[in-house]
Amino acid sequence: MSVSKTEPDSRETAAARSRAATRERLLESARTLFAERGLRGVTTHDIAREAGFASGTFYLHFPDKRALFREIVAESVAALRDRLAKSVAGVGGLSDAVRAHATAMIEFAEEQRDLVRILFSADVDAAVVSASVLDELAAAIAAGRRERESHGDDPSGLDAAVLSQALVGMWARVIAWWAEDPARAQRGAVIETLTRIQLEGTRPTPGA
C-alpha cells in the first residue's frame, strides 16, 4: 500500500518548486522590461510572453501589474539597504565611511543594472513606490551625517531638508547615469567625485 503512494511531500515540493520557478521567471522578465520601458510601457502580456508563458499565467502569480512592480521595488530596496548598511559597518572615519558608501552603491549598480534603472527612473505612476528608494538613500546619508557630528564635527549650518534632497538627487542621478553605460566614467572617478562633493559640500561654515 505505502509503496504505491507517491510521497506527498516530494509531490508538493515539486509543484511548489515549479510554481516558484515560474514566478521567478516572470519577475526576471519584468525586471528586464521595466528597466527598458518603465511601468506603463510594459504590458502584463509582454511580461508573460517574455517569460514564455500565456498571458493568464501572470495572474496566477500576481494580482496585477502594480503588485509585481511593488514587489520588485521592495526586494531591490531591501537589497540596497543591506548593502549600504554593511558597507559602513565598522568603518572608522567619516571620510572612509562616505567613500565606503559610494563604493557599495557603485557595486550594487554594477551587479544589478536593471534594478538600478527601475529604482531611479521616476516613472510618474511609480512615484509612490520609488519614493521609498530615495527615502532609503536619504536615510543612509543622514546616518552618515549624524555619525560625522558625533565625531565632533560641527553641522554644516545648511538646511537639513534641502541638503538631503540635494544629496539624494545627486546620488540617484549619477548612479542611474552611470548604470546606463558604465563606460561613461571610470569607476574610481565616480566614487571619488561623489565622495568629495558630499564631504566638502557639506562641511561646517567653510569660510571660518
Add this chain to the structure above:
Amino acid sequence: MSVSKTEPDSRETAAARSRAATRERLLESARTLFAERGLRGVTTHDIAREAGFASGTFYLHFPDKRALFREIVAESVAALRDRLAKSVAGVGGLSDAVRAHATAMIEFAEEQRDLVRILFSADVDAAVVSASVLDELAAAIAAGRRERESHGDDPSGLDAAVLSQALVGMWARVIAWWAEDPARAQRGAVIETLTRIQLEGTRPTPGA
C-alpha cells in the same frame, strides 16, 4: 478671387491671429494638465475640452500629443536658458555667479511652477524630452565652471562628466521638490544650500 476681398492682408492677419490664439489656449491648457497629471495621464480630449474646443481641433494645431509636449518643453527650456544666462551676465566673482544662478532658478520655479513640474518630473515617456532640460542645466553649470577657471581657479580635479551629472541631479531634485510646495523650505535657505554645495563640493583639491 482677390477682387471680392477687401484688405486681404488684414483678413489673413485676423485669421492668423485667431489661429494663434487657439493654439495658445491649447498650449496653456496642456501646461496646466501635464503639470497635474503627466504626459500619459492627460488625453488630447482633456486638453481640447479644458481649452474650450472640440477634440478634433487639437489636430489642426499639433500633429500629435507628443509634439505638443515637446513644444512645451522646448519653450520652457528656452525660457529657462534665457533666465539663467541673464542671471550670470556681468556678475564678477564665482561665488556671486553661482548664487545668482541659484537665485534665478528659484525665481523661475516661483513664477512657472507648472513648467518646473513638467520639466523635472521624470515621466518615463517624456524621458527623451526632459533630457534636454537637464542638458541645459548641465550646460549652465559647465559655463559657470569655465568662468571660474578663467578667473584663475584650478579645476577641482574631479571627473567633469560625473560632476555635471551630480550637480544636475542635485539641482533638478531640489527645485522640483521645492516647487511642489514652497513652504517646505525658506527661499534663502534653498539658495544658500545649493550655492554652498556647489562651491565647496567642487573646489580644487580640498586637502591642498
Add this chain to the structure above:
Amino acid sequence: MSVSKTEPDSRETAAARSRAATRERLLESARTLFAERGLRGVTTHDIAREAGFASGTFYLHFPDKRALFREIVAESVAALRDRLAKSVAGVGGLSDAVRAHATAMIEFAEEQRDLVRILFSADVDAAVVSASVLDELAAAIAAGRRERESHGDDPSGLDAAVLSQALVGMWARVIAWWAEDPARAQRGAVIETLTRIQLEGTRPTPGA
C-alpha cells in the same frame, strides 16, 4: 460676414440628429439582442456590430452595458405603465376594468415582443432592474383591487402580500409565454383566462 457662416443651428441640429440616430440604432440592436440572449449573453461589441458601428462607438453613447440595459427597461416600464393606466381610465365596473387591463397587456405584448421578453425574463443580473417591472404590474393590480373595494366589494380575506405575488407571477409568466409564440393560444382565450382567474380567484370569502 454673416453670409459665409453656416448657420450654427442647422449644423448643431444635423450633428445632434446624427448622434441621436446612432444612439437609437444601438438601442434598437440592444433590444433585439437582449431579448434573444439576456443581459449577460450580449457583448457591447455585439451590440455595436449589430448596429453597424465599431466597438468604441458604444461608449460614446452609453457609459456601460448596464446603463443601456437600465435605459431600455426604464423606457419599457414607462410605456407599459402608460398603456395600463389608459386602459382602465374611465372604465366602470371591476370586471370590465380587469378585462381592459388584460387586453392592454396583450396588446403591449403583441406590439413589443422584444421588450416583453426582456422585461419578463428574470436574468439574475437584471434582478434589480426587472423588479421594477413586476412592481409596476403589482401596482396596477393593486389599483384594480382598491377600485373594486371602493365599489363596495369586500376584500377577499386573503393575505395581500401573497396575493399580489401570486397575481404578478401569473401575469408575467403568461404574457412572456404567449409573447414567445402568439400561436400558442388565442388572443381572446388569454384575456379571458387571466380575467377570470383574477376576478374569481380573489373574491371575498367564497364559501360565504
Add this chain to the structure above:
Amino acid sequence: MSVSKTEPDSRETAAARSRAATRERLLESARTLFAERGLRGVTTHDIAREAGFASGTFYLHFPDKRALFREIVAESVAALRDRLAKSVAGVGGLSDAVRAHATAMIEFAEEQRDLVRILFSADVDAAVVSASVLDELAAAIAAGRRERESHGDDPSGLDAAVLSQALVGMWARVIAWWAEDPARAQRGAVIETLTRIQLEGTRPTPGA
C-alpha cells in the same frame, strides 16, 4: 493482474465509495453556491475550493459546469415530483387535494431552500434547464385538474394551456418569494391563498 490483488471487490467498492463521496461533496457545494449566486456567478474553481478539492478534480466528476447544474436540477425536480405525488395520493376531495399540494410545496421550500432558489430563479442561462421544473409543476396541476374532472366537476371552460401557465407562474413566484424569506408571510396564509386562487379561479362557468 488479479493475482496480486486481495479482494478486488472490496477494494473497488472502497474506491467507488470514495469517488461517490467526492462527487457528492462537489454537488453539495454547488447547490449552496448556485443558490447564492446563480449559474454564472459561480466558477468551477469556487465549487472545487468550497468542497475542499483542487480545481481539476471537478472535471473528473462532471464533463462541465452546465452538466453539474443540470444534474442538480434533475435531482431536485425528481425530489419535488415525488413529494407532490405523495402529497395528493389518496386524498379525496379536490379541495383537500389542492391544499395538500400547496402544503407539500411549502414543506419542500422549507426543507430545501437552496434548491428552491435554484429551481425558481430564472437565470437566463438556466432557462432550458429550469423549464423542466415548471413543466413538472404544470403537470402536477394538470393531474389535479384531471382528477377533479373525473370526480364529476365540469371543466372551467378556460384554455388549458393558458391556465396551466398562469398557475405555474403563480406558484413559482410565490414559492420563490417566500423561500427567500419565510418571515414575509405566515405559512398558513401562503397555503390558503394559493389554494383559494386555484380553486376559485378555475371553477367551471362562474356566472352560471
Add this chain to the structure above:
DNA sequence: GATGAATGAGTATTCATTCAT
C-alpha cells in the same frame, strides 16, 4: 483518483487619431 499550474479565448473599457460636415 487527485492535483494545481498552465492555457488562451473572451470581455469591458479607453483613447489617439481621422474625417465628413
Add this chain to the structure above:
DNA sequence: AATGAATGAATACTCATTCAT
C-alpha cells in the same frame, strides 16, 4: 477653422478547461 462622431487597436483581467505529475 472648427466640430464631434466614429474608429479600432490596445490592455487589464477572468475563467472554463486541459494535462503532466
